[in-house]
Each structure stands twice: as structure tokens, then as C-alpha cells.
Amino acid sequence: MAIDENNSGTCPVDRGLMRVGDRWSMLVLRDIERGLTRYEQLRTSLGIAPNILSRRLSALTEAGLIEKRRYSERPPRDEYQLTVAGRDFLPILMAIGAWGRKHNGGGALSRHLDAETGEAVRPVVVDANTGAPIGSRPLRLEYPD
Amino acid sequence: MAIDENNSGTCPVDRGLMRVGDRWSMLVLRDIERGLTRYEQLRTSLGIAPNILSRRLSALTEAGLIEKRRYSERPPRDEYQLTVAGRDFLPILMAIGAWGRKHNGGGALSRHLDAETGEAVRPVVVDANTGAPIGSRPLRLEYPD
DNA sequence: GCGAGTCGCTTGCAAAATGATAGTGACTGC
DNA sequence: GCAGTCACTATCATTTTGCAAGCGACTCGC
Numbered sequence: 001m002a003i004d005e006n007n008s009g010t011c012p013v014d015r016g017l018m019r020v021g022d023r024w025s026m027l028v029l030r031d032i033e034r035g036l037t038r039y040e041q042l043r044t045s046l047g048i049a050p051n052i053l054s055r056r057l058s059a060l061t062e063a064g065l066i067e068k069r070r071y072s073e074r075p076p077r078d079e080y081q082l083t084v085a086g087r088d089f090l091p092i093l094m095a096i097g098a099w100g101r102k103h104n105g106g107g108a109l110s111r112h113l114d115a116e117t118g119e120a121v122r123p124v125v126v127d128a129n130t131g132a133p134i135g136s137r138p139l140r141l142e143y144p145d
Numbered sequence: 146m147a148i149d150e151n152n153s154g155t156c157p158v159d160r161g162l163m164r165v166g167d168r169w170s171m172l173v174l175r176d177i178e179r180g181l182t183r184y185e186q187l188r189t190s191l192g193i194a195p196n197i198l199s200r201r202l203s204a205l206t207e208a209g210l211i212e213k214r215r216y217s218e219r220p221p222r223d224e225y226q227l228t229v230a231g232r233d234f235l236p237i238l239m240a241i242g243a244w245g246r247k248h249n250g251g252g253a254l255s256r257h258l259d260a261e262t263g264e265a266v267r268p269v270v271v272d273a274n275t276g277a278p279i280g281s282r283p284l285r286l287e288y289p290d
Numbered sequence: 291g292c293g294a295g296t297c298g299c300t301t302g303c304a305a306a307a308t309g310a311t312a313g314t315g316a317c318t319g320c
Numbered sequence: 321g322c323a324g325t326c327a328c329t330a331t332c333a334t335t336t337t338g339c340a341a342g343c344g345a346c347t348c349g350c
Contacts, residue, residue, distance in 0.1 A: 100161025
């Protein structure tokens, strides 16, 4: 599917998915977050074909979620790091992970622990205004004009 | 990309994306949530080709996120409705929407209001244990064995 | 009871994206 | 030199997506 600026309409979900709406992109973000910032690390970790990885990396770069940074001139070595927008996306991955654990979670899975308390993190999406989990209160959808 | 049970490994994000890791699936869920439950409604709302919609609907059904229900025998009419797993996914869409609004939000966008307070919902992913937004506290990743 | 219209699809085929494999250029280390 | 690593690109097969047309079951209007 081509990214279509016009048809994306007024829906913010669509706007979000325009930029990261595919599996590999999200998995790349996940891997960069856990410290796999270099091309070869990503490729072997994900088991992705090199041409596909290249394309995902440039798409994510163009979308402003990651940046390429040269950290060594000799030998020339680059790493990919998250931009602010990229880091902002990580909580969504955590939420997807929580969903995956709950609804598709056979076998042993990795998890995030709070570094201080040592407890397993339990990501929930709440409304920042009320603090109530999304879904626990009735909502109304408002369209522009 | 074929869904690969083996390579999905121990990552819950991957587990989640195995089931809904594409744009159309998420947009279908969004539309069903806002009351567009019938085939023709979905097709015209999304501007998706009918064969593609059919495939997404059966994939989502097989993945257990939606169910097909006949609500009229004569004429025979079906609607798709969210299962528990499907409803559980909606907060993630809200989070993606919030991200889209923030980082790709030109123009007027639709939004959710709290039906009681009338305020615009501001979805945030928090750790249910601490109540702190994900990203505000250092985390540690733990792998099984 | 006949023709037009709607709904919920399926089929056939073209276009685009993805994936496997091989290769390349810049370098390091021996 | 020569092997090896890293970060890719190029080529081509396979898969997925998308468009357009059509179809069966029904309803509605006359």
C-alpha cells in the first residue's frame, strides 16, 4: 500500500500508521531500543534480508524516527539511534508487547523490569486526564467540523 | 513476510505483531470500534479493495480479534464485531493515535472525548505498578533463562 | 413477475513489495 | 598480501497488494 497523504483523512491512528505501519519497522525500533544499533546486529537479530533492512532503515530515517550517526571514522562505522519521535513510540511497543503476552503468549517470553523496584512492568494505556484505563469509561468520537 | 512461529522467539512485541502487524488490520479494528461493522461500510470507509478487505477480515477472524455474526437472515446480513482480544487492542490504537497527532498531526484531526467530562482523552502508556509513564523510569530487559 | 439496485463477496490479472542470494568496497588484523 | 568483518547494493524469484469486473442472493418498485 502506498502512503497516501490525502486519504489519511482526519484520523490520527492513520497518521501514526503512515509512518510505522509495518512489522519490520516496529521490530527495528524495538531492537534499537535494546541496544542493537548497528546494521549487522539488526540483521542477524531480526533474520531480515539485507535489502529489506536497508529499505526499512531509510524509511524510518525519512519518517524521522531514527537517525544515522557515524561513531567511528576509521573504520567507518555507523549506528542508528532513536530520535525523540522514535523514543516516543516505544511505549506503544510496550503496550503491543503486553497485548501479545496476554493473547498470544505461549512459552517463555522476555519482559521489562523496573530497574528500581525489580518488578515486571505492566504497561496499560490510560487517559492522562482521569488516570482511568482506556476502555473503562465511555468515550465519544468527535470529528472536525 | 510469512508469519513464522519459530522466529517469533521470546519477544512479546513480536507475538503481538504476528496477529495484527499490518496497517489495514489496525484500521479495520478502528473502524469496527466506531460502529462501521459491515463489509460495505468498511470497504467504503477505508477505500480498500474488496479482495484485500476479505483477506484482512478472515485473518483477523482467524487471529481471534473479530467475529462474524449474522444479524439478519432475510436478507442475509453479517456484521463483524470485536472479540475480547480485539477490544483489548483498542487502547493501543488510541496510543498510536496520540503519537500520530503529536508527530504527524497537520490539519484538523478527529479525537475521542470522555463522555462524562467532555474533555479530550489523552492516552498515555503507564506502568500499572508505579503509575509512572513508560520512559520516565529506567527499565531492565529480562530474557527467559 | 420483471428490471434495477444493494450487499457481500470472488475471480483474474497487473503492479508493487518482499525475500534469498550473490557480490562489492572500505577497512582491520595478521 | 590474504582472510575476515561491516555495511551495504544488485539481481531476480516469490509473495502480497491492488484494481476492475462479475456474481449470487436478496429487496424494492411497478
